[in-house]
Amino acid sequence: MGRAKTIDEVQLFQETEKLILESGYAGFHFKALSERLGVARSTIYNYYSKKEELITAFMVHLLEQVVENMDRASHAGNPVHALIQLWGRYANIHQMMQVMPYIDKEASPKVQKSVEAMFQLLQQMRSKIKDILIEEQQRGSVREDVPLDTLAGFVMSAVQIPFRHESEEAWADEVYKLIRSGLSA
Amino acid sequence: MGRAKTIDEVQLFQETEKLILESGYAGFHFKALSERLGVARSTIYNYYSKKEELITAFMVHLLEQVVENMDRASHAGNPVHALIQLWGRYANIHQMMQVMPYIDKEASPKVQKSVEAMFQLLQQMRSKIKDILIEEQQRGSVREDVPLDTLAGFVMSAVQIPFRHESEEAWADEVYKLIRSGLSA
Amino acid sequence: MGRAKTIDEVQLFQETEKLILESGYAGFHFKALSERLGVARSTIYNYYSKKEELITAFMVHLLEQVVENMDRASHAGNPVHALIQLWGRYANIHQMMQVMPYIDKEASPKVQKSVEAMFQLLQQMRSKIKDILIEEQQRGSVREDVPLDTLAGFVMSAVQIPFRHESEEAWADEVYKLIRSGLSA
Amino acid sequence: MGRAKTIDEVQLFQETEKLILESGYAGFHFKALSERLGVARSTIYNYYSKKEELITAFMVHLLEQVVENMDRASHAGNPVHALIQLWGRYANIHQMMQVMPYIDKEASPKVQKSVEAMFQLLQQMRSKIKDILIEEQQRGSVREDVPLDTLAGFVMSAVQIPFRHESEEAWADEVYKLIRSGLSA
DNA sequence: CATGAATGAGGCTTCATTCAT
DNA sequence: GATGAATGAAGCCTCATTCAT
Numbered sequence: 001m002g003r004a005k006t007i008d009e010v011q012l013f014q015e016t017e018k019l020i021l022e023s024g025y026a027g028f029h030f031k032a033l034s035e036r037l038g039v040a041r042s043t044i045y046n047y048y049s050k051k052e053e054l055i056t057a058f059m060v061h062l063l064e065q066v067v068e069n070m071d072r073a074s075h076a077g078n079p080v081h082a083l084i085q086l087w088g089r090y091a092n093i094h095q096m097m098q099v100m101p102y103i104d105k106e107a108s109p110k111v112q113k114s115v116e117a118m119f120q121l122l123q124q125m126r127s128k129i130k131d132i133l134i135e136e137q138q139r140g141s142v143r144e145d146v147p148l149d150t151l152a153g154f155v156m157s158a159v160q161i162p163f164r165h166e167s168e169e170a171w172a173d174e175v176y177k178l179i180r181s182g183l184s185a
Numbered sequence: 186m187g188r189a190k191t192i193d194e195v196q197l198f199q200e201t202e203k204l205i206l207e208s209g210y211a212g213f214h215f216k217a218l219s220e221r222l223g224v225a226r227s228t229i230y231n232y233y234s235k236k237e238e239l240i241t242a243f244m245v246h247l248l249e250q251v252v253e254n255m256d257r258a259s260h261a262g263n264p265v266h267a268l269i270q271l272w273g274r275y276a277n278i279h280q281m282m283q284v285m286p287y288i289d290k291e292a293s294p295k296v297q298k299s300v301e302a303m304f305q306l307l308q309q310m311r312s313k314i315k316d317i318l319i320e321e322q323q324r325g326s327v328r329e330d331v332p333l334d335t336l337a338g339f340v341m342s343a344v345q346i347p348f349r350h351e352s353e354e355a356w357a358d359e360v361y362k363l364i365r366s367g368l369s370a
Numbered sequence: 371m372g373r374a375k376t377i378d379e380v381q382l383f384q385e386t387e388k389l390i391l392e393s394g395y396a397g398f399h400f401k402a403l404s405e406r407l408g409v410a411r412s413t414i415y416n417y418y419s420k421k422e423e424l425i426t427a428f429m430v431h432l433l434e435q436v437v438e439n440m441d442r443a444s445h446a447g448n449p450v451h452a453l454i455q456l457w458g459r460y461a462n463i464h465q466m467m468q469v470m471p472y473i474d475k476e477a478s479p480k481v482q483k484s485v486e487a488m489f490q491l492l493q494q495m496r497s498k499i500k501d502i503l504i505e506e507q508q509r510g511s512v513r514e515d516v517p518l519d520t521l522a523g524f525v526m527s528a529v530q531i532p533f534r535h536e537s538e539e540a541w542a543d544e545v546y547k548l549i550r551s552g553l554s555a
Numbered sequence: 556m557g558r559a560k561t562i563d564e565v566q567l568f569q570e571t572e573k574l575i576l577e578s579g580y581a582g583f584h585f586k587a588l589s590e591r592l593g594v595a596r597s598t599i600y601n602y603y604s605k606k607e608e609l610i611t612a613f614m615v616h617l618l619e620q621v622v623e624n625m626d627r628a629s630h631a632g633n634p635v636h637a638l639i640q641l642w643g644r645y646a647n648i649h650q651m652m653q654v655m656p657y658i659d660k661e662a663s664p665k666v667q668k669s670v671e672a673m674f675q676l677l678q679q680m681r682s683k684i685k686d687i688l689i690e691e692q693q694r695g696s697v698r699e700d701v702p703l704d705t706l707a708g709f710v711m712s713a714v715q716i717p718f719r720h721e722s723e724e725a726w727a728d729e730v731y732k733l734i735r736s737g738l739s740a
Numbered sequence: 741c742a743t744g745a746a747t748g749a750g751g752c753t754t755c756a757t758t759c760a761t
Numbered sequence: 762g763a764t765g766a767a768t769g770a771a772g773c774c775t776c777a778t779t780c781a782t
Contacts, residue, residue: 006762024287025211029755040764042758051756080368098283102209136368143370146359149349154363157345161338174331178339182367183265183321185328187744188781214772225747230774376741394657395581399776410743412779421777450738468653472579506738513740516729523716524733530712534704544701548709552737553635553691555698557765558760584751595768600753746780752773759767 007039007047016058021092025099028055052107056114059096063121066090070128079132080142080155084176087159088168094159097122129155155179192222197232201243206277210284213240237292241299244281248306251275255313264317265327265340269361272344273353279344282307314340340364377409377417386428391462395469398425422477426484429466433491436460440498449502450512450525454546457529458538464529467492499525525549562592567602571613576647580654583610607662611669614651618676621645625683634687635697635710639731642714643723649714652677684710710734 015036020028030051034041048054066086073082105115129152136142142151158175165171200221205213215236219226233239251271258267290300314337321327327336343360350356385406390398400421404411418424436456443452475485499522506512512521528545535541570591575583585606589596603609621641628637660670684707691697697706713730720726 024284025209027287030757031755041756042765043763045757046762049757099209102211133368137370140370142368143362143366146362147349150346150359150363151368153346153349154343154360154368157342158339160342160345161335164332164334164338174335175339177331178335178367180367181328181369182363182365183318183327183336183339184366185322185325187742188746190745215774216772226773227748227775228746231745234774236773394654395579397657400778401776411777412744413742415778416741419778469579472581503738507740510740512738513732513736516732517719519719520716520729520733521738523719524713524730524738527712527715528709530715531705531708534702534708544705545709547701548705548737550737551698551739552733552735553688553697553706553709554736555692555695557763558767560766585753586751596751597753597755597769598767601766604753606752743782744780745782747778749775749777751775754772755770757768757770759765761764761766 007037007043009047011037012044012047012054013058013061016054017062017092017096020055020096020099025055025102028099050108050111052103052105052111053114055099055103056111056118059100060114060117060121062090062093062096063118063125066093067121067124067128070125074128074132080136080179081172081176083129083132083155084158084179085168085172087175088163088172091159091163126152192224192228192232194232196222197229197239198243198246201239202247202277202281205240205284206280210240210287213284235293235296237288237296238299240284240288241296241303244285245299245302245306247275247278247281248303248310251278252306252309252313255310259313259317265321265364266357266361268314268317268340269343269364270353270357272360273348273357276344276348311337311341377407377413379417381407382414382417382424383428383431386424387432387462387466390425390469391465395425395472398469420478420481422473422475422481423484425469425473426481426488429470430484430487430491432460432463432466433488433495436463437491437494437498440495444498444502450506450549451542451546453499453502453525454528454549455538455542457545458533458542461529461533496522496526562594562598562602564602566592567599567609568613568616571609572617572647572651575610575651575654580610580657583654605663605666607658607666608669610654610658611666611673614655615669615672615676617645617648617651618673618680621648622676622679622683625680629683629687635691635734636727636731638684638687638710639713639734640723640727642730643718643727646714646718681707681711 012033015033016028019033019036023032028051030041030044034044037044044054048057069086069089070083073079073086076082100118103111103115105111130148133142133148133151133155137144158179161171161175161178163171165174200218201213204218204221208217213236215226215229219229222229229239233242254271254274255268258264258271261267285303288296288300290297315333318327318333318336318340322329343364346356346360346363348356350359382403385403386398389403389406393402398421400411400414404414407414414424418427439456439459440453443449443456446452470488473481473485475481500518503512503518503521503525507514528549531541531545531548533541535544570588571583574588574591578587583606585596585599589599592599599609603612624641624644625638628634628641631637655673658666658670660667685703688697688703688706688710692699713734716726716730716733718726720729
């Protein structure tokens with residue numbers, strides 16, 4: 001009968017992330033999750049009483065980490081480069097965010113709260129990027145002939161550039177070059 | 186002979202696309218689709234006998250269009266700009282492709298064939314981009330200090346840059362600037 | 371567009387038999403049948419407007435053949451042996467009859483009629499066997515210490531004895547021996 | 556822990572048997588089964604996750620019983636008579652086995668295992684019958700002029716002889732007579 | 741007649757979720 | 762809390778059957 005196993009919330013989030021990355025929203029079930037955690041499916045309900053609550057809670061957690069790291073990035077010597085590095089480290093946020101549209105946002109009050117929190121965090125991310133870009137513009141190192149939103153979108157899109165490099169560092173360096181000065185020779 | 190068709194495949198593909206874009210793979214059911222088409226659910230099975238068959242057939246169709254258009258783009262005066270314009274027009278391929286990992290590739294032989302076709306088409310896309318970039322390199326208008334794959338990834342990633350512009354044209358122009366010469370002033 | 375194909379009713383019965391033998395009642399669909407006949411599924415409905423009608427019509431046809439042949443058998447020199455031979459030839463009636471319980475006998479008036487006809491034919495079979503046995507009893511060549519029904523059942527059960535012989539004849543001979551004088555040395 | 560079971564596997568098997576005997580493979584659904592058991596359809600899936608798994612598991616169970624009883628039969632004073640009695644008791648195995656060809660044997664690994672087990676058990680049955688017959692041949696009480704396989708088939712075919720007797724015992728006695736000494740007076 | 745098209749009914753399965761221990 | 766059991770809703774798919782040409 002064994003002692004009753006307790007769920008380690010850290011592990012819960014880890015497996016949640018893995019599972020979403022591997023199988024996307026459609027493939028994310030409590031069934032699969034419980035198997036990986038080695039507990040009964042119903043046990044998870046003692047922690048999160050809805051699928052959506054778990055997913056959104058996890059996403060908030062993830063975004064909080066990124067935002068926190070962005071703060072550090074903005075104080076770095078070369079904030080844009082630091083940003084790209086950060087992207088390297090959290091390459092999967094983007095993929096994670098992809099599942100958002102499929103979440104039933106009215107599933108429960110808790111879900112609603114989390115979703116709101118997520119939007120705020122995304123806002124923060126975007127405005128932090130903008131802040132960095134504005135500062136660079138003032139220093140004269142970033143162009144001003146393109147709307148700020150587009151510039152920010154451009155920086156964020158780099159998350160998508162595939163990862164065929166020996167190291168995260170090498171990837172960040174190459175990508176930084178491109179972001180900085182584009183394709184031209 | 187037989188009665189006149191009430192669905193044509195064009196309409197079928199159109200609604201398929203809309204549905205996937207709105208609700209993603211998880212939200213794509215024959216039920217939802219049939220409601221939009223105003224036919225019985227089972228009717229769709231007369232056209233595609235499996236969810237996956239329809240989706241993959243549609244994707245192949247979409248990619249074929251893109252590849253065809255890329256051919257034209259590569260003969261344009263400014264091929265890279267033409268490419269970015271193309272991205273503007275097919276902004277959703279990327280989102281569509283996102284659902285690929287969740288498809289059960291062994292669902293049926295037809296699905297397998299379509300999946301293979303998709304991979305080939307993606308290969309073609311990638312190599313067409315590379316061809317364009319190589320030519321530009323030879324003309325001296327594209328840098329050579331970054332691996333070709335990364336350059337290609339960079340161009341493709343532009344598909345992600347969000348679309349807050351009055352027109353597709355305006356978007357393409359801005360994005361082209363960035364791709365060409367980067368963030369720097 | 372090809373000339374419209376007509377269904378050959380002989381072929382229809384042949385394929386019906388094959389299909390039932392291969393797949394049983396559950397596996398017998400108009401879909402499969404139409405494919406084998408190379409016609410559209412709906413075409414079969416011009417001949418038999420219900421699955422059950424076709425099946426029962428076929429069975430009646432089959433039983434009629436057997437009964438007819440039994441008449442001949444009963445006039446043979448050794449009627450019991452002739453019977454066993456007949457079993458060899460129509461080894462599958464038994465299997466065919468197995469599907470009867472699963473037929474919805476009230477599916478249509480035609481079905482009802484066929485089902486009645488089948489029962490009558492089965493009755494005839496049984497009574498022909500009994501007649502043969504009675505005659506043999508009168509000649510002193512069949513035991514009288516076992517009820518006639520059981521004797522008849524015994525003869526009919528021989529249909530089940532598996533068929534691992536070079537020829538139908540060889541099978542019939544061996545089986546006849548057993549039916550005649552049993553296991554004893 | 557957890558709540559008390561409402562179905563036990565014995566009951567599950569009983570109803571499975573009844574249902575198959577009444578309606579055959581085609582008429583065997585989890586829906587019908589669940590109605591008889593008074594539970595939700597999906598509940599059965601907690602026990603057997605596929606129709607085929609349940610059916611084959613049940614058949615294995617049934618055959619195991621028969622084989623076990625055959626062991627006892629072979630030690631009886633008159634093993635052939637004991638066998639016939641056994642047939643009387645398990646008259647429906649034969650009908651059950653009839654559904655075998657329609658089972659999708661690749662439905663799941665569990666199904667495959669069960670199917671293999673079934674074949675082995677059938678093998679065992681056949682060879683136990685042969686063993687009994689060989690022993691009787693050595694004692695001189697069974698003929699040797701007919702191949703063993705045919706003899707075994709003959710004994711097994713008796714399962715089919717219909718059951719119009721006051722008791723199982725009476726049936727077995729009559730049938731034994733026939734098997735032993737055939738039709739002849 | 742033959743046919744292709746449409747459809748509804750019915751069976752299969754999987755999950756999220758609830759409940760009793 | 763943890764768990765095993767039960768369940769309903771929802772999606773998948775197949776086929777008999779009907780209909781219009």
